[in-house]
Amino acid sequence: MADAAGAIFALTNNHVSGGCSYTDVNFPIVAPGLLDVRPNGHDPFTLGHHATVAPWTSGIPDNVDVTANIDAAIFRLKDAAAVSSMQRTGYDTPLTTIAPVPGMVVRKIGRTTGDTSGMIVAQAVGFVPVAMEVSQFRGTIYFDNIYIIQGAGGQPFSDRGDSGSLIVNTDAAGQKHATGLLFAGSGDQSLTFMIPIDKVLGHFNVTLVGGHNV
Amino acid sequence: MDMQQAASNLQRGIGLPPSVATVLIWNSDSFQGLKVWIDAAYRGKLPDIPAAYGGYTVLVERRPEIFAL
Numbered sequence A: 001m002a003d004a005a006g007a008i009f010a011l012t013n014n015h016v017s018g019g020c021s022y023t024d025v026n027f028p029i030v031a032p033g034l035l036d037v038r039p040n041g042h043d044p045f046t047l048g049h050h051a052t053v054a055p056w057t058s059g060i061p062d063n064v065d066v067t068a069n070i071d072a073a074i075f076r077l078k079d080a081a082a083v084s085s086m087q088r089t090g091y092d093t094p095l096t097t098i099a100p101v102p103g104m105v106v107r108k109i110g111r112t113t114g115d116t117s118g119m120i121v122a123q124a125v126g127f128v129p130v131a132m133e134v135s136q137f138r139g140t141i142y143f144d145n146i147y148i149i150q151g152a153g154g155q156p157f158s159d160r161g162d163s164g165s166l167i168v169n170t171d172a173a174g175q176k177h178a179t180g181l182l183f184a185g186s187g188d189q190s191l192t193f194m195i196p197i198d199k200v201l202g203h204f205n206v207t208l209v210g211g212h213n214v
Numbered sequence B: 001m002d003m004q005q006a007a008s009n010l011q012r013g014i015g016l017p018p019s020v021a022t023v024l025i026w027n028s029d030s031f032q033g034l035k036v037w038i039d040a041a042y043r044g045k046l047p048d049i050p051a052a053y054g055g056y057t058v059l060v061e062r063r064p065e066i067f068a069l
Helices: A197-204 B003-013
Strands: A009-012 A028-031 A045-053 A073-077 A105-110 A114-124 A128-134 A137-143 A147-151 A166-170 A176-186 A192-196 B021-027 B032-039 B056-063 B066-068
Touching: A009 A045, A009 A197, A105 A176, A128 A176, A176 A197, A192 A197, B003 B021, B003 B032, B003 B056
Parallel strands: A128 B066, B032 B056
Antiparallel strands: A009 A073, A028 A045, A045 A073, A105 A114, A105 A166, A114 A147, A114 B021, A128 A137, A147 A192, A166 A176, A176 A192, A176 B066, B021 B032
């Protein structure tokens, strides 16, 4: 994604790189992530540095206004020339977005479950509580305007580690459009939860980047 | 009444705090209509939730535990 000045950022969730709002600005974001570092694996390198998070407010919606809550964070790329806008080898990041609707067929490429397809089956009209647990924070955050996905063929659409995946829809002409940012799932893996991508991009005032080192 | 309006009205009129009940517009192969998720930890008295609202079927379920992935 890029801001109005053309600076390129990477997008993920607050609970991934933002430490649930506790990551220091300019903190290094490494790849593989520290949870994936293991003997004889890839050595981590610095992908970028934490820039900012979307805001969220702890507490239940009976007491506090949680309507602005978004689970998203961005980090500044250390070397934009060293990364690509490709979603692994599957497809390039779309430049356009589409509003999610129940019944829409979607796809994502994620760190854990890779390339999966599914369908948006629901739109939450009320608030959805999500349990967050990272080293710096543990608690429940409520979100509204959340959409729910079931995987195709009864298979999970996502699993732990897939947060931050860009969820896309392919239209009748074969064009891909971004529709959501994956951030949560049900304990039985049958449901995946996403935030509409326009809400995320609008908050950071950025646009998607495609065709970058493809 | 369209489904969005029906869901919003049901969410407001259900008589439970917003932290306890979540209304969803559901459209899957197995169910089409409005679902009401009730917090699994809620121990209070549940109001009478109609089986249909605004012309849409209403299904009441326990809200699943949801985790950041």
